Amino acid sequence: MLILAIETSCDETSIAILKDGKEVLSNIVSSQIEIHKEFGGVVPELASRHHIKNISAIMEEALETAKISMEEIDYIAVTYAPGLIGALLVGISFAKGLAYSYKKPLIPVHHIKGHIYSNFIENKIQLPAITLVVSGGHTNIVYIDENHKFTNLGGTLDDAIGESYDKVARVLGLGYPGGPVVDKLSKEGNPKAIQFKEANVGEYDFSFSGLKTAVINFVNNKRMKEEEINIPDLTASFQEAAVNVLVKKAIKAAVEKKCKTILIAGGVAANSELRKRLFEAGKEKEIEVFYPKMEFCTDNAAMIAAAAYYKLKYSEESIFADLNLNGKATLSIEED
Ligand code: KG4
Ligand code: ZN
Numbered sequence: 001m002l003i004l005a006i007e008t009s010c011d012e013t014s015i016a017i018l019k020d021g022k023e024v025l026s027n028i029v030s031s032q033i034e035i036h037k038e039f040g041g042v043v044p045e046l047a048s049r050h051h052i053k054n055i056s057a058i059m060e061e062a063l064e065t066a067k068i069s070m071e072e073i074d075y076i077a078v079t080y081a082p083g084l085i086g087a088l089l090v091g092i093s094f095a096k097g098l099a100y101s102y103k104k105p106l107i108p109v110h111h112i113k114g115h116i117y118s119n120f121i122e123n124k125i126q127l128p129a130i131t132l133v134v135s136g137g138h139t140n141i142v143y144i145d146e147n148h149k150f151t152n153l154g155g156t157l158d159d160a161i162g163e164s165y166d167k168v169a170r171v172l173g174l175g176y177p178g179g180p181v182v183d184k185l186s187k188e189g190n191p192k193a194i195q196f197k198e199a200n201v202g203e204y205d206f207s208f209s210g211l212k213t214a215v216i217n218f219v220n221n222k223r224m225k226e227e228e229i230n231i232p233d234l235t236a237s238f239q240e241a242a243v244n245v246l247v248k249k250a251i252k253a254a255v256e257k258k259c260k261t262i263l264i265a266g267g268v269a270a271n272s273e274l275r276k277r278l279f280e281a282g283k284e285k286e287i288e289v290f291y292p293k294m295e296f297c298t299d300n301a302a303m304i305a306a307a308a309y310y311k312l313k314y315s316e317e318s319i320f321a322d323l324n325l326n327g328k329a330t331l332s333i334e335e336d
Pocket of ligand 2: 299
């Protein structure tokens with residue numbers, strides 16, 4: 001079965017072709033990081049414009065790389081939410097146009113489910129499993145049963161983990177996105193240099209806004225006193241507090257729900273300390289920890305195709321419910 005998937009929810013335009021839910025025939029990702037960098041974050045209007053500009057060329061490249069023609073594709077999948085509405089709209093409109101003109105069924109995919117299923121691309125996953133969703137916009141603990149039914153056990157009450165990494169990097173003038181640079185710098189720092197307190201919230205909930213504020217206050221205090229800041233020590237201490245609570249709650253959920261598998265999903269799954277610590281903690285409890293290959297951690301369409309594959313296999317509801325074409329899809333794009 002061949003699925004062509006489209007992802008445009010934020011600042012990556014991506015199209016992938018996946019065979020039988022596992023084999024990535026192509027996964028073309030065009031990142032806009034360089035464009036948004038100078039603004040310190042994603043500018044929604046610019047993101048939409050760049051998706052429009054790039055999507056057709058990316059589509060051609062995805063087909064060429066996979067050596068597949070549109071006629072051979074069985075399903076078209078597209079991220080429908082969550083994300084920047086203008087950015088999503090580009091992908092959805094493009095997908096609808098393709099589905100309509102080539103008469104292919106369209107599968108709407110939730111972006112976070114895509115991140116979760118990125119783990120299934122190259123691994124054999126034993127269910128039930130606990131997934132730790134850690135992205136720029138989400139931090140959740142999700143239980144997946146043997147029939148791929150999802151239950152959200154808890155999530156952040158304020159900032160997402162990726163967002164906290166980005167904000168800490170911003171206050172220290174380290175650029176955007178903050179996660180990779182904080183990860184790198186922390187390797188040279190002492191994680192015990194500053195003790196940041198854990199937020200007191202529900203058993204599977206998180207709160208990172210207090211931690212972020214504590215870091216900002218620490219920086220402002222030092223600057224006011226004109227004292228030097230040891231940046232690697234500060235980022236390592238921030239990371240220690242953040243990773244500690246993520247690992248502790250993911251392991252607790254797996255033990256309580258009797259899961260032998262933990263999956264990490266989302267952009268922050270690229271974090272080296274989180275990977276290492278969760279792997280070690282899992283080993284102690286005989287829990288197998290999976291994380292996606294680096295290229296499948298940040299936004300990409302291969303993960304959307306994988307989620308679509310499992311949606312087709314396991315979903316009882318109509319897969320076309322959210323974006324019903326019924327042969328009536330209308331689309332008009334005016335070019336200037
Ligand atoms: O999943 P993603 O690509 O986009 C969303 O769907 O939100 O995640 C992006 C987030 C950003 O906040 C970025 O700083 C963070 O993932 N990130 C990292 C690392 N690489 C990316 N955070 C910590 N350590 C990393 N190595
Ligand atoms: Zn994402």
